[in-house]
Amino acid sequence: xxxxxxxxxxxxxxxxxxxxxxxxxxxxxxxxxxxxxxxxxxxxxxxxxxxxxxxxxxxxxxxxxxxxxxxxxxxxxxxxxxxxxxxxxxxxxxxxxxxxxxxxxxxxxxxxxxxxxxxxxxxxxxxxxxxxxxxxxxxxxxxxxxxxxxxxxxxxxxxxxxxxxxxxxxxxxxxxxxxxxxxxxxxxxxxxxxxxxxxxxxxxxxxxxxxxxxxxxxxxxxxxxxxxxxxxxxxxxxxxxxxxxxxxxxxxxxxxxxxxxxxxxxxxxxxxx
Amino acid sequence: xxxxxxxxxxxxxxxxxxxxxxxxxxxxxxxxxxxxxxxxxxxxxxxxxxxxxxxxxxxxxxxxxxxxxxxxxxxxxxxxxxxxxxxxxxxxxxxxxxxxxxxxxxxxxxxxxxxxxxxxxxxxxxxxxxxxxxxxxxxxxxxxxxxxxxxxxxxxxxxxxxxxxxxxxxxxxxxxxxxxxxxxxxxxxxxxxxxxxxxxxxxxxxxxxxxxxxxxxxxxxxxxxxxxxxxxxxxxxxxxxxxxxxxxxxxxxxxxxxxxxxxxxxxxxxxxxxxxxxxxxxxxxxxxxxxxxxxxxxxxxxx
Numbered sequence: 116x117x118x119x120x121x122x123x124x125x126x127x128x129x130x131x132x133x134x135x136x137x138x139x140x141x142x143x144x145x146x147x148x149x150x151x152x153x154x155x156x157x158x159x160x161x162x163x164x165x166x167x168x169x170x171x172x173x174x175x176x177x178x179x180x181x182x183x184x185x186x187x188x189x190x191x192x193x194x195x196x197x198x199x200x201x202x203x204x205x206x207x208x209x210x211x212x213x214x215x216x217x218x219x220x221x222x223x224x225x226x227x228x229x230x231x232x233x234x235x236x237x238x239x240x241x242x243x244x245x246x247x248x249x250x251x252x253x254x255x256x257x258x259x260x261x262x263x264x265x266x267x268x269x270x271x272x273x274x275x276x277x278x279x280x281x282x283x284x285x286x287x288x289x290x291x292x293x294x295x296x297x298x299x300x301x302x303x304x305x306x307x308x309x310x311x312x313x314x315x316x317x318x319x320x321x322x323x324x325x326x327x328x329x330x331x332x333x334x335x336x337x338x339x340x341x342x343x344x345x346x347x348x349x350x351x352x353x354x355x356x357x358x359x360x361x362x363x364x365x366x367x368x369x370x371x372x373x374x375x376x377x378x379x380x381x382x383x384x385x386x387x388x
Numbered sequence: 389x390x391x392x393x394x395x396x397x398x399x400x401x402x403x404x405x406x407x408x409x410x411x412x413x414x415x416x417x418x419x420x421x422x423x424x425x426x427x428x429x430x431x432x433x434x435x436x437x438x439x440x441x442x443x444x445x446x447x448x449x450x451x452x453x454x455x456x457x458x459x460x461x462x463x464x465x466x467x468x469x470x471x472x473x474x475x476x477x478x479x480x481x482x483x484x485x486x487x488x489x490x491x492x493x494x495x496x497x498x499x500x501x502x503x504x505x506x507x508x509x510x511x512x513x514x515x516x517x518x519x520x521x522x523x524x525x526x527x528x529x530x531x532x533x534x535x536x537x538x539x540x541x542x543x544x545x546x547x548x549x550x551x552x553x554x555x556x557x558x559x560x561x562x563x564x565x566x567x568x569x570x571x572x573x574x575x576x577x578x579x580x581x582x583x584x585x586x587x588x589x590x591x592x593x594x595x596x597x598x599x600x601x602x603x604x605x606x607x608x609x610x611x612x613x614x615x616x617x618x619x620x621x622x623x624x625x626x627x628x629x630x631x632x633x634x635x636x637x638x639x640x641x642x643x644x645x646x647x648x649x650x651x652x653x654x655x656x657x658x659x660x661x662x663x664x665x666x667x668x669x670x671x672x673x674x675x676x677x678x679x680x681x682x683x684x685x686x687x688x689x690x691x
Contacts, residue, residue, distance in 0.1 A: 128484075132501070141519060142522050209412075216424075222616055224664070226640055226657065228430065235430045314512065315512040321645075335518055355507075374502075
């Protein structure tokens with residue numbers, strides 16, 4: 116009797132996991148189906164993978180997205196790490212406005228944010244260009260890097276840097292040999308999150324993509340409104356498998372993907388799991 | 389900006405305090421410039437542009453047009469209602485599962501299960517929506533199964549209905565709720581649950597007096613996160629909603645894409661933002677109020 120409730124709850128948990136996975140699993144399963152409309156009954160075929168190889172616009176869109184996410188990740192990680200270092204060293208007059216701006220970026224719906232970006236980029240003459248797209252992506256992924264890296268920096272033991280300094284290390288040496296190794300995992304987590312945020316940021320890409328250039332979400336958006344296209348299934352399968360691989364690698368490296376990617380530091384600290 | 393000169397070795401004569409400030413300024417500069425130009429400026433631009441008209445005149449005409457409209461106001465109210473229902477339902481669905489994950493799944497298995505939550509969490513929203521199109525379309529897996537059971541014909545479909553939008557929005561909100569409520573559930577002290585049970589509380593009493601006071605602030609965070617994003621949803625209604633499933637965000641997106649009356653699109657966005665913040669503010673305030681007034685005697689129970 117005592118064991119029934121936990122068992123029921125665990126079965127329920129499994130059900131919720133299945134519901135969350137269902138759309139992605141069905142995309143992967145139907146990428147191997149012969150039907151041109153993604154409809155059942157199922158008969159095995161690899162024809163959509165052949166179609167994908169011939170569909171340059173989809174592959175091009177994936178390349179564009181990876182390229183954009185890579186650039187945004189690089190800049191957001193560097194700028195975000197520097198900003199985090201500045202935040203732990205400076206007082207309220209810097210911290211309050213910077214944090215307010217970061218919080219705004221994270222909480223305002225991306226549609227509203229996109230409207231703001233469109234206006235500003237139009238007025239400064241960049242319009243819808245690759246530059247605007249990269250700049251907007253860097254800015255929108257910056258809060259995640261700062262949140263993770265500065266959270267980690269705040270919990271660092273200041274005595275370690277103090278010790279290195281009193282033993283004669285200069286500020287750069289302290290940074291390279293003490294701070295970076297301790298904060299490194301947080302910087303990597305921030306970079307991963309910046310990449311993912313940019314890769315997935317559909318609203319901003321829809322409104323800022325230059326004419327003729329589509330990122331993957333924008334390309335899928337324009338294709339799916341004309342009905343199911345099974346070659347999208349094939350491409351989506353690769354993207355989903357890459358996501359799974361990322362989560363497996365992260366879990367393997369850090370023990371727990373959820374905590375690794377979590378932006379709140381109180382979860383990653385003082386937990387005995 | 390004179391800050392970089394302070395980093396030169398020649399700056400040895402300058403006092404350490406000044407050097408420290410200079411160093412911080414150098415670290416701050418790139419992020420600060422980016423944030424001012426592309427976070428502060430867009431927000432300011434929104435606030436300013438919303439009060440202008442295409443002909444250059446300034447005033448609240450855009451807002452009176454939005455608020456006086458028999459199209460936008462009902463659509464906004466409907467959208468707020470949908471977002472509220474989606475958010476509450478996603479929390480209600482996710483919490484028992486998150487509770488099971490935090491308390492009944494062995495620590496060794498927990499990271500695997502969390503991985504299964506993280507995968508949909510970080511998958512592109514468009515792929516999830518596309519997955520639902522595949523899943524729900526006429527002849528797709530769900531309709532195929534339903535028709536096999538003899539309930540409807542395989543050609544009937546949930547697609548292009550408000551229900552489809554609702555289902556997609558709820559399922560999309562589940563991973564966030566699972567992650568937030570998992571960490572909330574973890575914070576509940578097992579000893580308190582045990583104590584509450586030993587002292588004769590039923591499950592309901594334990595939930596109200598032990599679990600809820602510890603978790604309610606995280607529930608508030610979850611509400612804010614999901615609600616704000618759901619109010620601004622436009623891809624879901626545009627793709628799976630059909631003509632009657634449109635939401636307020638679809639209107640903003642359409643106006644923005646036409647680019648004809650940017651000022652009006654901005655006014656629409658600001659009204660949405662403000663309405664969303666009011667709902668989040670009210671819910672957060674209500675949660676805070678009940679924490680201090682209804683469970684005051686349990687303050688000591690909080691970690």
